[in-house]
Amino acid sequence: MIDELDVAFDEDAEQSKPRRHRAKKSGGRSAVAFALTFVLLAVLGGGVYFGYTKVRGFFVAADYDGPGKDPVQITVAKNASLTEIGNELVKADVVKSTKAFTNAAEEEPRSKNIQSGTYNLRKQMAAKEAVTLLLDPKARIAKGVTIPEGKTAKQTYELLAKATGIPAKDFAAAAKDPEALGVPDWWFNRGDGKKVSKTAEGFLFPDTYEFDPKASATQILRSMVDHFLTVTGELGFADDVQKNLDVSPYEALIVASLSQAEAGIAEDLPKVSRVAYNRAYKEKMPLQFDVTTNYWLELNGKDPKHSGKLLDAEMRDPKNPYNTETVVGLPVGPINSPGKSALAGAMKPAEGPWLFFVAIDKEGHSAFAVTDAEHQKNIQKACANGIDLCGK
Structure with a gap:
C-alpha cells in the first residue's frame, strides 16, 4: 500500500x-x-x-465500585504505614489493590490521622469509601488501653480487664507460665546465686495498645511480652549489661523495676540504678528500698503504704522473698513493668559512689549521698520542703 x-x-x-x-x-x-x-x-x-x-x-490501579458488601472486621496495627494498611485490606478483600487504597489515602489529607485499632468495614469497597470509614470514629470498635510505666502485673491485669471485659483472673492464669507467653528461658538466669521469681512480672511492657476484640488473655499478654522483647532487643539490653556491668539481664531488669518505682523523675533513673548496683554488688549491703515491702503487701492482697507508715515487722518480714531491708542483694524478681527510660538507666547507670538517695521536693527530685551523715542532711532538707520523712 x-x-x-x-x-x-x-x-x-x-x-x-x-x-x-x-x-x-x-x-x-x-x-x-x-x-x-x-x-x-x-x-x-x-x-x-x-x-x-x-x-x-x-x-490505573484496580479498584472496586461502591460502598461494599458483606461486613468484615479489620485491625490496623500501631504505626502501620498506608501501604501496610492497604495490604491488610487487600488480604481481607476490602479493596481490590493496595495502590488504589494508597492513591485514595494520599488524596485525603486526613488519612494521616488513621488510628490503630479494629474497624467495621465491608468487603469489595471502593478504596475511597474504605478511607472514609477508617476515618470514621464510629467504625472503630477497639479502643486503646494504656499501661503506665511502673504498674505491677496485678495492676496491669485489672487495667486490661476493664478495657477488654476479660476477667483479671484470666490474665493472672495466662501469666503463670511466662515462657508460654514468649519469654525465652535464658531470661530467668541470674549470676548472683539467688532464686528466681519465675513470673511474668517485668515482661509486660508498658505502652498504649490496640487489641483485637476477639483476642484472648493469652494472646494479649503475648503481644505485650513481644513488645518487651522488641524494645530490649533494640536497646541491646541483654548483651550490654552482661558485657559492661557483669550482671545477668534478669538482674538488670530487677534494677530497672526498682528504679522505676523509686525515682520521682526520669533524670534520676540512672542514679537510682547506680545506688542499687553499688549496694548489691560493691558494698554487699541491703538495698533498703521500701518499694519492695509494698510490693509484697500487694501480692498478699494488702494496700501499699507511704514509706513513713510501714511497720518494722512488715519491712523485716523473713517470709518476704522481696525483703531488701535486712537481706543483702537484689530481691527474687522485678516488682513492676519498667519503661524504656528505666531499662536504659539500668543498662547504663550514672557513674558515682552514691549509697543513699531521698526525695527532697514535691516535684520528685532526689538528693544522692555517699555517707549516712550526708543522707541525714538531705532528709532534713526534704522535711523542710514538706516531704513527710521526719522521724524515719
Whole structure:
C-alpha cells in the first residue's frame, strides 16, 4: 500500500509540469492518494488508541465500585504505614489493590490521622469509601488501653480487664507460665546465686495498645511480652549489661523495676540504678528500698503504704522473698513493668559512689549521698520542703 501511495504522490507531483493531456487522470489519482492517506492515518490512530488503552491499564490501579458488601472486621496495627494498611485490606478483600487504597489515602489529607485499632468495614469497597470509614470514629470498635510505666502485673491485669471485659483472673492464669507467653528461658538466669521469681512480672511492657476484640488473655499478654522483647532487643539490653556491668539481664531488669518505682523523675533513673548496683554488688549491703515491702503487701492482697507508715515487722518480714531491708542483694524478681527510660538507666547507670538517695521536693527530685551523715542532711532538707520523712 505504501508503494502505491508513493506512486500516486509521484504522479500527482507531475501535474506541475505543462502536460495538458494528463490533466484528466490526475484528479482520479489524487482522490486515490487522499483516500489511502486517510485510511493509513485511521489505522495508525486506532493503533495509538489501542496502545494507550493497554498502557493506561498498567497505570490505573484496580479498584472496586461502591460502598461494599458483606461486613468484615479489620485491625490496623500501631504505626502501620498506608501501604501496610492497604495490604491488610487487600488480604481481607476490602479493596481490590493496595495502590488504589494508597492513591485514595494520599488524596485525603486526613488519612494521616488513621488510628490503630479494629474497624467495621465491608468487603469489595471502593478504596475511597474504605478511607472514609477508617476515618470514621464510629467504625472503630477497639479502643486503646494504656499501661503506665511502673504498674505491677496485678495492676496491669485489672487495667486490661476493664478495657477488654476479660476477667483479671484470666490474665493472672495466662501469666503463670511466662515462657508460654514468649519469654525465652535464658531470661530467668541470674549470676548472683539467688532464686528466681519465675513470673511474668517485668515482661509486660508498658505502652498504649490496640487489641483485637476477639483476642484472648493469652494472646494479649503475648503481644505485650513481644513488645518487651522488641524494645530490649533494640536497646541491646541483654548483651550490654552482661558485657559492661557483669550482671545477668534478669538482674538488670530487677534494677530497672526498682528504679522505676523509686525515682520521682526520669533524670534520676540512672542514679537510682547506680545506688542499687553499688549496694548489691560493691558494698554487699541491703538495698533498703521500701518499694519492695509494698510490693509484697500487694501480692498478699494488702494496700501499699507511704514509706513513713510501714511497720518494722512488715519491712523485716523473713517470709518476704522481696525483703531488701535486712537481706543483702537484689530481691527474687522485678516488682513492676519498667519503661524504656528505666531499662536504659539500668543498662547504663550514672557513674558515682552514691549509697543513699531521698526525695527532697514535691516535684520528685532526689538528693544522692555517699555517707549516712550526708543522707541525714538531705532528709532534713526534704522535711523542710514538706516531704513527710521526719522521724524515719
